[in-house]
Amino acid sequence: MNQMKTADAAVPEEARGLDIHAHADVSNYETTGDPLLDNPKMSARNVNVYYGEKHAIMDVSLDIGGNEVIAMIGPSGCGKSTFLRCLNRMNDTIPICRVKGDIQLDGEDIYHSRQDTVLLRARVGMVFQKPNPFPKSIYENVAYGPRIHGLAHNKIEMDEIVENSLRRASLWEEVKDVLDKPGTGLSGGQQQRLCIARAIAVSPEVILMDEPCSALDPIATARIEELIDELKERFTIAIVTHSMQQAARVSQRTAYFHLGKLIEVGQTKQIFTNPQHELTENYITGRFG
Ligand SMILES: Nc1ncnc2c1ncn2[C@@H]1O[C@H](COP(=O)(O)OP(=O)(O)O)[C@@H](O)[C@H]1O
Ligand SMILES: [Mg+2]
Secondary structure, eight states: OHHHHTGGGGSOHHHHHTOOOOOSOOTTOOOEEOOOOSSEEEEEEEEEEEETTEEEEEEEEEEEETTOEEEEEOSTTSSHHHHHHHTTTGGGGSTTEEEEEEEEETTEETTSTTOOHHHHHHHEEEEOSSOOOOSSBHHHHHHHHHHHTTOOSSHHHHHHHHHHHHHHTTOHHHHTTOTTSBGGGSOHHHHHHHHHHHHHTTOOSEEEEESTTTTSOHHHHHHHHHHHHHHTTTSEEEEEOSOHHHHHHHOSEEEEEETTEEEEEEEHHHHHHSOSSHHHHHHHTTSOO
16 A cells, blocks of 8 residues: 555656656757667657548657567547557557658558568567456466467367466465356456556567556556556566556666657656656646646
């Protein structure tokens, strides 16, 4: 509980001290910081996204490093979810949505016509804002992906994948005796960890999380945040969050979006203590958004 009460204190001391230098010229949204990495797991170049006539993402270039947690923050409607969905082609499921630009996973174009999107979404998994377990048993929620991808040859192997995934999602101890009960009967926080187990079960390389804690209470949120910290040893994680405290707690780098543009990306500590752009500064100091 202590941790919960002092959640806001997790923002770096300097962020509250506000050692911030304003930059007067915000006319051309120059990306600053360190957007491009030497050896990225994923890399996006000049990404533009349209919903019909609406230009929702404007020329965004951003790299995501292996085994890093990168947080994406910014005011509601700035395009965080849209950009995240570009990374595993979830926008393909929205008929009016068009994605332009180049996005690579391990140096390969994920928008290539020969790219199998089911396979892509196993490699780049996703966890949504509202926990969405299938209307199936806890066991089947986790076994579903491995089954369609043929990852287990028999029941023993499947049991192993299910147990390992639930353990890694820090849910095993709570559900090991009720695996045949519906996933939808779990608490919200447990359901979200079940969804994380489901994503992990197909051995993804990247996990995209879109405000995964916004429907959860502070205790369930703290558990997910702890989990993210463990998962980053094995997976690359891109997390959208509306909570700057959460971004500060879980991420190594933070990207700030504003009206469809990537304004600034850099080390999380730097973004919160010494933002290079006035728009970022306004947002983190609560003057905007
Ligand atoms: N399915 C959609 N159809 C039309 N416009 C959309 C759709 N999804 C998002 N948008 C628009 O794209 C912009 C970015 O939205 P979104 O990516 O959801 O922002 P965020 O996640 O930062 O709140 C908003 O103006 C939103 O209205
Ligand atoms: Mg969103």
